[in-house]
Amino acid sequence: MANKPYIFTxxxxxxxxxxxxxxxxxxxxxxxxxxxxxKDKKCYKDILFINGCTLPHPSRYxxxxxxxxxLANGFTADSVFYxxxxxxxxxxxxxxxxxxxxxxDTVQQxxxxxxxQNKVVFYxxxxxxxxxxxxxxxxxxxxxxxxxxxxxxxxxxxxxxTLKKCDYAITTTPTLAHELEKxxxxxxxxxxxxxxxxxxxxxxxxxxxxxxxxxxxxxYLSGSITHNADFELIMSTIKKIMDKYPNVYLKVVGLLDxxxxxxxxxxxxxxxxxxSWMQLPNVIASLDINLAPLEExxxxxxxxxxxxxxxxxxxxxxxxSNLGAxxxxxxxxxxxxxxxxxxxxxxxxxxxxxxxxxxEQIGKNAYHRVIKNNVTTYTGYELTKFINSHLPxxxxxxxxxxxxxxxxxxxLKHCHILKSHGVNVxxxxxxxxxxxxxxxxxxxxxISNVTEMIDANIxxxxxxxxxxxxxxxxxxxxKKRAYLVQNFETDFMKYGDYSKFTANSTYSHDNVQYITIxxxxxxxxxxxxxxxxxxxxxxxxxxxxxxxxxxxxxKIKILVEGNSDDYYKNVDESFKIVEKxxxxxxxxxxxxxxxxxxxxxxxxxxxxxxxxxxxGEVYQNADILIKSSILESFSYPPLEMMATxxxxxxxxxxxxxxxxxxxxxxxxxxxxxxxxxxEKIEMISKNKKLRDxxxxxxxxxxxxxxxxxxxxxxxxxxxxx
Numbered sequence: 001m002a003n004k005p006y007i008f009t010x011x012x013x014x015x016x017x018x019x020x021x022x023x024x025x026x027x028x029x030x031x032x033x034x035x036x037x038x039k040d041k042k043c044y045k046d047i048l049f050i051n052g053c054t055l056p057h058p059s060r061y062x063x064x065x066x067x068x069x070x071l072a073n074g075f076t077a078d079s080v081f082y083x084x085x086x087x088x089x090x091x092x093x094x095x096x097x098x099x100x101x102x103x104x105d106t107v108q109q110x111x112x113x114x115x116x117q118n119k120v121v122f123y124x125x126x127x128x129x130x131x132x133x134x135x136x137x138x139x140x141x142x143x144x145x146x147x148x149x150x151x152x153x154x155x156x157x158x159x160x161x162t163l164k165k166c167d168y169a170i171t172t173t174p175t176l177a178h179e180l181e182k183x184x185x186x187x188x189x190x191x192x193x194x195x196x197x198x199x200x201x202x203x204x205x206x207x208x209x210x211x212x213x214x215x216x217x218x219x220y221l222s223g224s225i226t227h228n229a230d231f232e233l234i235m236s237t238i239k240k241i242m243d244k245y246p247n248v249y250l251k252v253v254g255l256l257d258x259x260x261x262x263x264x265x266x267x268x269x270x271x272x273x274x275x276s277w278m279q280l281p282n283v284i285a286s287l288d289i290n291l292a293p294l295e296e297x298x299x300x301x302x303x304x305x306x307x308x309x310x311x312x313x314x315x316x317x318x319x320x321s322n323l324g325a326x327x328x329x330x331x332x333x334x335x336x337x338x339x340x341x342x343x344x345x346x347x348x349x350x351x352x353x354x355x356x357x358x359x360e361q362i363g364k365n366a367y368h369r370v371i372k373n374n375v376t377t378y379t380g381y382e383l384t385k386f387i388n389s390h391l392p393x394x395x396x397x398x399x400x401x402x403x404x405x406x407x408x409x410x411x412l413k414h415c416h417i418l419k420s421h422g423v424n425v426x427x428x429x430x431x432x433x434x435x436x437x438x439x440x441x442x443x444x445x446x447i448s449n450v451t452e453m454i455d456a457n458i459x460x461x462x463x464x465x466x467x468x469x470x471x472x473x474x475x476x477x478x479k480k481r482a483y484l485v486q487n488f489e490t491d492f493m494k495y496g497d498y499s500k501f502t503a504n505s506t507y508s509h510d511n512v513q514y515i516t517i518x519x520x521x522x523x524x525x526x527x528x529x530x531x532x533x534x535x536x537x538x539x540x541x542x543x544x545x546x547x548x549x550x551x552x553x554x555k556i557k558i559l560v561e562g563n564s565d566d567y568y569k570n571v572d573e574s575f576k577i578v579e580k581x582x583x584x585x586x587x588x589x590x591x592x593x594x595x596x597x598x599x600x601x602x603x604x605x606x607x608x609x610x611x612x613x614x615x616g617e618v619y620q621n622a623d624i625l626i627k628s629s630i631l632e633s634f635s636y637p638p639l640e641m642m643a644t645x646x647x648x649x650x651x652x653x654x655x656x657x658x659x660x661x662x663x664x665x666x667x668x669x670x671x672x673x674x675x676x677x678x679e680k681i682e683m684i685s686k687n688k689k690l691r692d693x694x695x696x697x698x699x700x701x702x703x704x705x706x707x708x709x710x711x712x713x714x715x716x717x718x719x720x721x
Contacts, residue, residue, distance in 0.1 A: 042434075043453035044426075045076035047387065048093040049124075050110075052082040052101030052159070060277060061192045061306070062099045062124050062172075068195055069380025074477075075387070076455045082107060090114050091436070091445045094424060094456055095391050098166060099124040102158035111165045117445060118392045118424045123166035126192065128179060128302045130160040168390055170383070172304040173325045179302070188386040191325075192304040193374045194313055201278055202313035205285035215247055216353050217270075219287035219316075221280075221307055222254040230300075233293045233321070235259060237345045242268065245353055253283055285314040288359055289352050292320035293345075305329045308336055309374050312366035317359050319348055335366035393459045393719055394424045397484075398468040401431040402446060404593050406636045407486045409612055410517060410538060411464055413707060414484075416441035417714050428454065428461075430468055440544065440613050460718065462515075465489065466503040473509070482513040482718075485521050485533075487633035487655075491568070507531065515717055518633045520654035534717045538634045539707035545616040545643035547699070550623050555587040556685050559622035559646075561637045564595030568631035570651070570671070575601045577626055577677045585685075591618050619644040624684055629653060630671055638666060639705060642698030647691055649680045659705065665697040 047070060049063045067077045080089065082101045090096075090113050098121065101107060111121050132153055141149060160183075163169065169180040169187045177187040194202075211217075218238070220231060242248055242265045250262075251270040258269060272283055284290070290311035294300045301324035308318045308330055320326035322338035330336035337352075339345045352359050372378050395418060397411050418425045419442070426445040427437065434448040447454060449471065460480040463469040466489045472481045483506065490504040507514075507529040514531045516522050517538045525531040558578065562569035571592075578588050579602065590603045591610065597603050607618055619625075625641040625648045632655025638648040639659065648666040650656060662668040667684065669677040684691055 042092065042451070043076075044092050044447050044456050045078060046070070046094050046391075046456045047075060047077040048089060048096050049077060049079040050082050050085055050096060050098045050101050050107070051079055052099060052162075057277070058100065058126055060195075061304075062126050065193060065195050065376050066097070066124070066170075066190065066380075066383065068376035069190075069193070069383050070387075071380075072377045073380045073384040075384050075457065085110060087113055090117070090119070091447070093119070094394055095120045095122065095387060097122045097124050097170065097387075098162055100126075100129070100159060101162050102155055103161035103165070104158075107162055108165065111162075116443075118419060118422050120168070120390050120392065121166045122168050122170055122387070122390075123163045123180075123184065124170040125159070125163070125176070125180070126172045126304060128176065128299050129156055130163050130183075131179075132156055170386070173302055174328065175298070175302040175324060179298075186390075188383070190383045190386075191329075191374070191379075192306050192309070193376050193379050194309055194370070195376050198277070198281070198310070199313060199371065199375055202281040202285070202310075205281035206314055209282070209285040211286065211288065213356075215249055216245070216288045217249045217251050217286060218289045218291060218349070219251045219253065219284065220291045221284070221310075222252060229295045230293045230321075232259075233295055234291065234342070234345050235261060237342055237349065238262065240346060241349055241353070244350075248353060251283070251287060253280070280310070281314055284311055284316055287311070287314075287316050288356075289349065290316050290318040292318055292326060294321040294323045294326070296321075296323055300324060308366070309370050312336075312363070312370040312374075315360070315363035315367045317352060317362035317366065319345070319352070331369075335362060335369050337362070388457075392422050392424045394426075394456070395460045395462065395718060396426055396428050396447075396454075396458050397462045397464060398428045398430060398449075398471050400465045400467050402427065402429050402433060402435075402437060403431075404609060404612055406634075407464070409636075410486065410634075411484065412437065412439065412444065413441070413539070413541075414536075414714055414718070415444050417707070417711050418718055419444070421715050421719070423719060428471070430471065440541075463506075463512075466506040469506045469509075469512070473512075480513060481509075481511060482515055483509075485514060485516045485525065485633070486518070487631070488521065488524060491631055516633070518655055519658045521633050536713050536717055537705065537710055538636070538639075539710040540636075540639055540643055540702060540705045541707055542643055542702055544613065545619060545640050545702075547643070547645045548620040549645060550691075552623060552685065552688075552691070556585060556624065557587045557589055557622045558681070559589045559591060559619070559625045559641070561591045561625065561627060562595075562629060563592055564598055564601075566595070568629060570628040570630050571595070572598070573628040573651075573672070573674070574626045576674050577628075577681070578602050580674060580678045581681065586681075589618070589622055591615075615640065616644060619646055622646055624649060624681055626677065626681070627651065627656075628671070628677075629655070632656060634658075635660075639702065642666075642695075643702040645695055645698075647684050647694045647698075649677055649684070659701050661697075665694055665701055667694070 051059050051063050053059045063079050070077045085106055087110055090110055096114055114121055163183050166184060169184045170190050171177050171180055172192050174189055177189050180187045239261055249268045249270060253272045254274055292307040303324055305325040311318045318336045320338060322340040330338055332338040337348045415425045429446050429448045432448055432450050434446050436446050437444045458478045460482055461472040461475060461478045463472050463483045469483055490500050493500040514525055514533045516533055517536055522533045522535045525533045560574040562571040564571045587604045588602055589605045590597055591607045593609055597606055610618055619641050623646060625637060625646060627637050627650040630653055632653050635656035638650055638656055641648050650666055651671045652668045660666045667680040669680050
């Protein structure tokens with residue numbers, strides 16, 4: 001799909017409706033907007049607004065003001081102009097709000113990517129400009145040339161296309177909401193409200209304004225030429241008023257064609273050009289009465305009550321058509337006036353012209369109502385609640401590193417299972433890399449808390465090693481803290497190392513949910529530290545470790561697995577066993593994720609940092625695994641070896657005895673007894689009946705440990721009520 005020049009449509013519209021000077025002002029603003037966006041700014045937040053509108057007024061209300069509402073209620077948010085949107089940005093937010101955004105290749109790919117990560121996409125719009133059936137009621141469009149009209153409708157269609165790809169919608173009025181419900185699952189009405197700065201500038205303008213008592217200034221904030229038809233509704237009324245009351249002046253802000261019927265009063269018609277929103281309160285404050293006529297159409301019924309709000313902040317009474325949002329928001333005769341007929345317009349205007357006290361009272365009433373009910377700071381709770389109710393649970397796992405290891409692979413599997421159940425899950429890496437992890441289960445997003453910031457609301461944050469617990473305890477915006485314990489990490493440190501105290505202290509926090517993958521860990525956490533512990537058995541993906549029949553002909557292949565740098569992996573002992581094996585009969589393979597062979601190791605084939613999806617091939621190409629670890633929370637290599645049809649000679653430890661049984665699915669040897677280990681290897685090599693028994697029982701263990709059978713337990717622990 002080729003990106004069509006939607007920006008050019010807006011340029012033409014602005015030039016035709018608002019003139020060259022206004023076009024240049026907006027162009028400068030647009031360029032500044034593009035120049036000030038920092039693509040290298042990396043901070044994980046709650047919401048990203050994607051602004052598809054070049055007009056400043058709608059963008060301010062629907063992007064900047066809604067960001068204020070979210071900030072006032074604990075959500076963080078950013079905005080980006082849709083032409084600056086990149087796919088990389090998807091990674092750094094929990095949800096997305098597209099405002100008046102036309103479809104482009106990037107927008108389409110971005111939404112697809114967000115949904116693949118279980119992130120929710122909202123569409124925000126403040127006008128019926130997403131379907132031709134609505135916009136055809138705009139009379140101004142009849143004045144456009146065919147090519148201009150085609151460009152306009154192309155923009156309308158493309159906004160509708162983006163809307164259809166979104167999950168939910170946010171809009172300004174019930175009329176708009178009713179129409180949007182035809183396109184999305186649910187629509188939330190978040191009315192336009194004033195910003196804190198608008199209040200500040202309005203109050204300053206009121207304070208500084210000195211009105212002439214002998215004049216009554218009626219104001220019409222037209223906005224653009226498209227509203228001429230609206231003004232025509234009250235044309236004759238204004239003429240009658242100006243005929244009868246020579247002290248009445250008409251102030252027009254924006255573009256308005258002065259009709260011939262009012263030309264005789266040209267000396268009492270004050271024209272004010274378009275201006276910045278920061279200057280507008282000065283003009284509004286100079287008015288005595290604010291006019292808001294609307295011609296009846298579904299397009300106008302959908303419009304918001306901005307004119308009433310802006311006038312109310314300046315304590316100026318509004319007289320409006322009894323239509324749409326004005327009808328819904330104005331309390332007739334209390335904080336504004338509503339008119340349905342020409343007679344009502346005349347009677348109310350005359351009453352206000354004659355009664356200065358009434359004007360001031362209605363203006364004050366409107367101000368007091370709007371100041372608490374139509375300002376960002378006080379109105380964002382329901383918006384935040386709506387957005388949050390549709391965001392999926394967000395769970396972050398904090399890892400010390402994303403380098404391959406058995407413990408990391410377990411965490412990644414938990415992440416993928418949670419993701420498959422609709423959770424927005426990501427990794428916080430305490431190491432530098434922020435590169436996403438892609439494996440056979442899919443893609444997981446990674447944020448580095450070393451080089452990047454995190455300032456979003458997180459439902460659950462999970463520590464994965466004692467060094468990561470401090471981060472989740474200090475992170476403020478998290479509902480639930482958990483610690484996935486995979487070993488007794490106190491024993492990782494040597495005696496005299498101060499870190500032993502810190503590691504041990506991580507098992508004593510009352511505000512942390514403890515989770516473990518080992519019955520052994522569950523037992524000591526409950527017995528020694530009186531923790532309440534959730535147990536999730538470790539699983540295996542059998543298809544990743546496919547079965548291969550061994551024939552034990554030729555050289556028998558021995559596999560040693562483990563990090564030679566970690567004493568508790570006891571790899572040195574495995575190679576002491578290797579020293580006593582007949583090298584004419586046995587071929588020695590060594591698999592390590594971290595450490596390399598020491599000089600004295602006898603190794604025929606060394607495999608280092610093999611990708612996890614290739615490890616199955618390593619096990620398939622070996623016949624017997626030697627695993628000498630003395631400390632494991634859960635020992636994966638014997639399980640993986642059994643899955644491929646291999647056999648195991650292992651030292652029993654707390655991390656493997658929950659699924660290994662001596663003489664049934666493996667052979668145990670006592671740690672340090674090298675001769676016993678050699679004897680067990682010879683037994684397996686010579687005794688086919690024993691091998692077949694170990695292999696068959698190993699298959700049963702693997703079948704019971706299939707991740708698919710453990711999946712529901714994972715979901716219950718992390719997101720169960």
